[in-house]
Amino acid sequence: xxxxxxxxxxxxxxxxxxxxxxxxxxxxxxxxxxxxxxxxxxxxxxxxxxxxxxxxxxxxxxxxxxxxxxxxxxxxxxxxxxxxxxxxxxxxxxxxxxxxxxxxxxxxxxxxxxxxxxxxxxxxxxxxxxxxxxxxxxxxxxxxxxxxxxxxxxxxxxxxxxxxxxxxxxxxxxxxxxxxxxxxxxxxxxxxxxxxxxxxxxxxxxxxxxxxxxxxxxxxxxxxxxxxxxxxxxxxxxxxxxxxxxxxxxxxxxxxxxxxxxxxxxxxxxxxxxxxxxxxxxxxxxxxxxxxxxxxxxxxxxxxxxxxxx
Amino acid sequence: xxxxxxxxxxxxxxxxxxxxxxxxxxxxxxxxxxxxxxxxxxxxxxxxxxxxxxxxxxxxxxxxxxxxxxxxxxxxxxxxxxxxxxxxxxxxxxxxxxxxxxxxxxxxxxxxxxxxxxxxxxxxxxxxxxxxxxxxxxxxxxxxxxxxxxxxxxxxxxxxxxxxxxxxxxxxxxxxxxxxxxxxxxxxxxxxxxxxxxxxxxxxxxxxxxxxxxxxxxxxxxxxxxxxxxxxxxxxxxxxxxxxxxxxxxxxxxxxx
Numbered sequence: 404x405x406x407x408x409x410x411x412x413x414x415x416x417x418x419x420x421x422x423x424x425x426x427x428x429x430x431x432x433x434x435x436x437x438x439x440x441x442x443x444x445x446x447x448x449x450x451x452x453x454x455x456x457x458x459x460x461x462x463x464x465x466x467x468x469x470x471x472x473x474x475x476x477x478x479x480x481x482x483x484x485x486x487x488x489x490x491x492x493x494x495x496x497x498x499x500x501x502x503x504x505x506x507x508x509x510x511x512x513x514x515x516x517x518x519x520x521x522x523x524x525x526x527x528x529x530x531x532x533x534x535x536x537x538x539x540x541x542x543x544x545x546x547x548x549x550x551x552x553x554x555x556x557x558x559x560x561x562x563x564x565x566x567x568x569x570x571x572x573x574x575x576x577x578x579x580x581x582x583x584x585x586x587x588x589x590x591x592x593x594x595x596x597x598x599x600x601x602x603x604x605x606x607x608x609x610x611x612x613x614x615x616x617x618x619x620x621x622x623x624x625x626x627x628x629x630x631x632x633x634x635x636x637x638x639x640x641x642x643x644x645x646x647x648x649x650x651x652x653x654x655x656x657x658x659x660x661x662x663x664x665x666x667x668x669x670x671x672x673x674x675x676x677x678x679x680x681x682x683x684x685x686x687x688x689x690x691x692x693x694x695x696x697x698x699x700x701x702x703x704x705x706x707x708x709x710x711x712x713x
Numbered sequence: 714x715x716x717x718x719x720x721x722x723x724x725x726x727x728x729x730x731x732x733x734x735x736x737x738x739x740x741x742x743x744x745x746x747x748x749x750x751x752x753x754x755x756x757x758x759x760x761x762x763x764x765x766x767x768x769x770x771x772x773x774x775x776x777x778x779x780x781x782x783x784x785x786x787x788x789x790x791x792x793x794x795x796x797x798x799x800x801x802x803x804x805x806x807x808x809x810x811x812x813x814x815x816x817x818x819x820x821x822x823x824x825x826x827x828x829x830x831x832x833x834x835x836x837x838x839x840x841x842x843x844x845x846x847x848x849x850x851x852x853x854x855x856x857x858x859x860x861x862x863x864x865x866x867x868x869x870x871x872x873x874x875x876x877x878x879x880x881x882x883x884x885x886x887x888x889x890x891x892x893x894x895x896x897x898x899x900x901x902x903x904x905x906x907x908x909x910x911x912x913x914x915x916x917x918x919x920x921x922x923x924x925x926x927x928x929x930x931x932x933x934x935x936x937x938x939x940x941x942x943x944x945x946x947x948x949x950x951x952x953x954x955x956x957x958x959x960x961x962x963x964x965x966x967x968x969x970x
Contacts, residue, residue, distance in 0.1 A: 581834050581835055581837075582833050582834055582835065583827055583829065583833055583834070583835055584833070585835075586820065586827055586835050589813070589815065589816060590813045590816060590824060590825075592815075593813035593814060593815035593816055594812065594813040594814060594815075596809070596811075597809070597810075597811040597812055597813050597824070598813065598824070598825070600775070600795050600807060600811040600825075601795065601796065601799075601811055601824045601825025601826070602794060602795055602796025602797075602799065602825040602826075603824070603825050659815075660813065660814075660815035660816070661815055
């Protein structure tokens, strides 16, 4: 009973309670404009969190996703604005750069064997440093209209960023649930020793998980730069916390082997609702940080309770 | 001093000849030999540090040998990894079972060797069906093939591990302490399954500390001591005193027979 409540499905309850409270205390919460904002926020944090869920299931962590988001936003900006490279090609370059950083993370974790916490803390520093260096610390702006559609447009009343994050969600869901690679992710995270004994390569599994995490963070960078029509090197620094929180709230276990991207999507919805609601109620942004931090801790405590009740 | 042991002239599935393995300065195995025939259970006994686990891990493909040779069906083979050994027909029930506790019974049965659809997809439905049918065949009762391993008892986990070895359809099945953590009733259940395997013509190599179990089930007993083969006996021609004597070294190692 206790156990079932804390499982990933348990996110629906808190979410409904939260929406009812916000409906009463923040009259502007249930408006079309606000749901538009909410969905764009969902798309950005969602791309980060959904892409990084596989890494958490592998019993690793990727702390560089926020930095990669800012880095890829800057790469897209410089390619389009400074070098005049066509925007579809620039997007490809930006997302590939994210994948490349992810691949380097993956190599250092799986081949060299450094704990992922240390590796990605290092790459967080390097990548955000490079973003500042190549922009001189200034924003890049002036994107073409077509590019702005990615973050600002809509299709049949659906905000366009949701389409991209939705595609990522479906893709990752199928990968984790139905493919051999997905099965290997759960096996490696659940018991790496056993996985290696039966011939599953934990090396490649982790490598590709980090690669996907980096590429998805690149997508988040593209969406946010298009949304703001500007690429600032410090974009994404705060999103890391929200994304990791969303994954844990969504039921992925930090002890590995457990988690779903559907759960993560629920976690993202909860986190962006909290942020959005606190904004609408005019609560001091400093308190918002405190609130999100508390939510992370509460989620981590639930994670422990879940582990113990197993 | 070189030791060799004469074997019966039956057709051997697996034959190991004078293999040695050291880890740094420690000689875990020195010129050890072994052979096993179809429908035969060979038990390997010895004190801690005698080299039993090293020997089994070599046959399982986990460790690679420094010298000596391994023959499978008369052909010399080099076992590169556990997955490679498995592909050659050597299945292993590891001491820690090599299960992923968070995954369900059926997924664990096919761990590392899942049934595939269109090359990259998992055929879950077939895995559940096949698992259910093989467990039924063996008379293993589990709550569900969908249950994660961590809700099963020690005996049930052991049964799943043994069933996996059967599913892999290996000719040779290695078992490292298959009854170590089990109660009396569960031990009997596992021994029953092992007997069934012998009746199907499998070759089984078993490590056990429990001489009761060893005498109950084996055809032959091979004693290791300090990384060397101390001797080999047919169960019908020996007794516990002799085996204990060989394990402790009170009875000296066999010379060329």
